[in-house]
Amino acid sequence: MAIYIFIASLLVPRIAAIPSMQKHSRSDIPVINIDWKTVLTKSKTTTTLQVVVNPLLLQNSSIHDNALKSLEYVAADYVRFVPWYPYPKLSVPEIDEPVINGDNCTTSWDFTYADPLMEDFFRSTPNVSHIINFSTTPDWMWILPNGTTYTYPDDINDIDFDYNQGTQLRDPSLKEVSDYYSRLVSWYVRGGFTDECGVYHHSGHTYEIEYWEVLNEIEAEHSIQPAFYNQLYDTIVTAIRAVSPNTKFVGLALANAQNLSYFEEFLDPSKHAVNIPLDFISYHFYGSPDEASTEAEAAQCFQQAETFLNEVSQIETIRKQLSPSTKTTLNEIGTFDPQGAVTIVPGYEVPAEYFIWSGGVFAYVFSRIAAMGIDVIGESQLVGYPGQFPSVSMVDYTTGLPNARLRVLQLIQESFAPGDELVQTNYTSESNIHAQAFVTTDGVRKLLLINKLRDAVTIQIWGLKSAKIEIVDVSTGGDIWRTEDFSGSVFNITGWATAVMTEN
Numbered sequence: 001m002a003i004y005i006f007i008a009s010l011l012v013p014r015i016a017a018i019p020s021m022q023k024h025s026r027s028d029i030p031v032i033n034i035d036w037k038t039v040l041t042k043s044k045t046t047t048t049l050q051v052v053v054n055p056l057l058l059q060n061s062s063i064h065d066n067a068l069k070s071l072e073y074v075a076a077d078y079v080r081f082v083p084w085y086p087y088p089k090l091s092v093p094e095i096d097e098p099v100i101n102g103d104n105c106t107t108s109w110d111f112t113y114a115d116p117l118m119e120d121f122f123r124s125t126p127n128v129s130h131i132i133n134f135s136t137t138p139d140w141m142w143i144l145p146n147g148t149t150y151t152y153p154d155d156i157n158d159i160d161f162d163y164n165q166g167t168q169l170r171d172p173s174l175k176e177v178s179d180y181y182s183r184l185v186s187w188y189v190r191g192g193f194t195d196e197c198g199v200y201h202h203s204g205h206t207y208e209i210e211y212w213e214v215l216n217e218i219e220a221e222h223s224i225q226p227a228f229y230n231q232l233y234d235t236i237v238t239a240i241r242a243v244s245p246n247t248k249f250v251g252l253a254l255a256n257a258q259n260l261s262y263f264e265e266f267l268d269p270s271k272h273a274v275n276i277p278l279d280f281i282s283y284h285f286y287g288s289p290d291e292a293s294t295e296a297e298a299a300q301c302f303q304q305a306e307t308f309l310n311e312v313s314q315i316e317t318i319r320k321q322l323s324p325s326t327k328t329t330l331n332e333i334g335t336f337d338p339q340g341a342v343t344i345v346p347g348y349e350v351p352a353e354y355f356i357w358s359g360g361v362f363a364y365v366f367s368r369i370a371a372m373g374i375d376v377i378g379e380s381q382l383v384g385y386p387g388q389f390p391s392v393s394m395v396d397y398t399t400g401l402p403n404a405r406l407r408v409l410q411l412i413q414e415s416f417a418p419g420d421e422l423v424q425t426n427y428t429s430e431s432n433i434h435a436q437a438f439v440t441t442d443g444v445r446k447l448l449l450i451n452k453l454r455d456a457v458t459i460q461i462w463g464l465k466s467a468k469i470e471i472v473d474v475s476t477g478g479d480i481w482r483t484e485d486f487s488g489s490v491f492n493i494t495g496w497a498t499a500v501m502t503e504n
């Protein structure tokens, strides 16, 4: 989650960018033309989500049970678990530095909070692969800027965005930070570890951690420079492999995709130690509109998605050139409501329709990156709430029940999978309808439709005569989608709807 992005966007003048609402007469209604014979590419894309740890996921939270049930609906391979720095005591199991003083040696290792969160996460995501990202390094390992001090909040419910400070580790050999990760991983995969004082801590855990992501939003958190990140990555990966040899790794986790120098440095095997695996890279996108009308905000987010997709294509060029076997996970895709970005403006509620078009942005990015051959896309972030990105939530934070952002992911998961063929689907992009036809591995023909506009649009479809349509829109909200029958060629797609047609 890149905080600085939306803070910056709040500083720019507010533009009232109302999109021009084209009214189409019956004679010039947009036409979608599917050519089932022309296969563009075979999809590799798995759709999944990330779970950012916060107190609403603790077992005593009133929404705990529903939130985890919501997670079960959409648990898929590469589901990502991120204990994150605004909650140091939930995310950093060694919160204080060891005190080593002659025979008096004590450490603060404590998994009281991390363990139940981890256990619940694994229980709610059976039979899929996981990306585990204890992204936050203990603050005492970092040299604070001169003249500053910092104390983490004692109350686990407090949100503190000041935890990640300093740009220099106090142990430049990186042994301290890699030992930290080695012990943390041993706790979860090897049943325990020996601490800095030589004391053994028994956990009994034997998790299979398929993927470990090394740090998070590195350009923002501790302003880690590209070459230094490679060094950290290599050292941490080596330490983790020593205790968990089958774990694969995800690198970069960039807050945004704009600065290509990180990709050029990371994806170049010659800039790593020998035999360091570059299994996956990850980076993020959040639509961050200026405050305007819901309608203008939606239009701006779809526009920003376009910019992001251009960046993806540049990064793909670099990846294919430098390290073609490295896979990609876009593991934080979301949008912000500017009045509900971090906190919520007093008296404001994120409007129900926001979650519809935000889901539409996710569906749109999915469709486009599937065509580009991206491996994984993950929606952000299961539970958000005021203070912790309420508009990035995939559940209602008062009940834990799904909202429309989660339903869109669920609909896409139930409709599309790696191995599907994307076929030529022509339409005029000015219509603000996105359309992409797929043939599933079972030979079933499907059409994904997204209406980027608030108003219903009548469209004409050539190539699909009779179908079942499943629709997430303002009328369904967080409920399960509705189903309609389609026959003929004319379809009225409701405002901001994400719809999947399946040929009868």
Ligand SMILES: *[C@@H]1O[C@H](CO)[C@@H](O)[C@H](O)[C@H]1NC(C)=O
Pocket: 033, 034, 035, 424, 426
């Ligand atoms: C779709 O567009 C392409 C490129 O413009 C064109 O070659 C093709 O004939 C069109 N197919 C259909 C079914 O309209």
Ligand SMILES: *[C@@H]1O[C@H](CO)[C@@H](O)[C@H](O)[C@H]1NC(C)=O
Pocket: 058, 060, 061, 062, 156, 157
């Ligand atoms: C849950 O328990 C923690 C202590 O483990 C406490 O700090 C927190 O306030 C509790 N939350 C609720 C909602 O009771």
Ligand SMILES: *[C@@H]1O[C@H](CO)[C@@H](O)[C@H](O)[C@H]1NC(C)=O
Pocket: 101, 102, 103, 104
């Ligand atoms: C060990 O720590 C305790 C409590 O902090 C202190 O009273 C004692 O003097 C220390 N002993 C040594 C040998 O440093």
Ligand SMILES: *[C@@H]1O[C@H](CO)[C@@H](O)[C@H](O)[C@H]1NC(C)=O
Pocket: 126, 127
């Ligand atoms: C997970 O796999 C086990 C063993 O194959 C199976 O019994 C179980 O039903 C699966 N659970 C889910 C949720 O798919």
Ligand SMILES: *[C@@H]1O[C@H](CO)[C@@H](O)[C@H](O)[C@H]1NC(C)=O
Pocket: 143, 144, 145, 146
């Ligand atoms: C803090 O100041 C000391 C003395 O001037 C200097 O040696 C050190 O590098 C400074 N540390 C940082 C993190 O700026």
Ligand SMILES: *[C@@H]1O[C@H](CO)[C@@H](O)[C@H](O)[C@H]1NC(C)=O
Pocket: 001, 082, 084, 133, 135, 212, 213, 214, 215, 216, 217, 218, 250, 251, 252, 253, 254, 255, 282, 331
């Ligand atoms: C790990 O999580 C952090 C915090 O969300 C994120 O910034 C980072 O990019 C993640 N790392 C990877 C490799 O995905």
Ligand SMILES: *[C@@H]1O[C@H](CO)[C@@H](O)[C@H](O)[C@H]1NC(C)=O
Pocket: 224, 225, 226, 259, 260, 261, 262
């Ligand atoms: C990209 O990141 C590098 C390393 O932090 C920095 O030197 C460079 O100025 C950045 N480029 C842009 C365009 O921000």
Ligand SMILES: *[C@@H]1O[C@H](CO)[C@@H](O)[C@H](O)[C@H]1NC(C)=O
Pocket: 458, 490, 491, 492
């Ligand atoms: C679509 O909407 C138009 C205008 O509201 C209406 O005339 C038409 O019958 C509708 N078509 C379908 C297939 O529902």
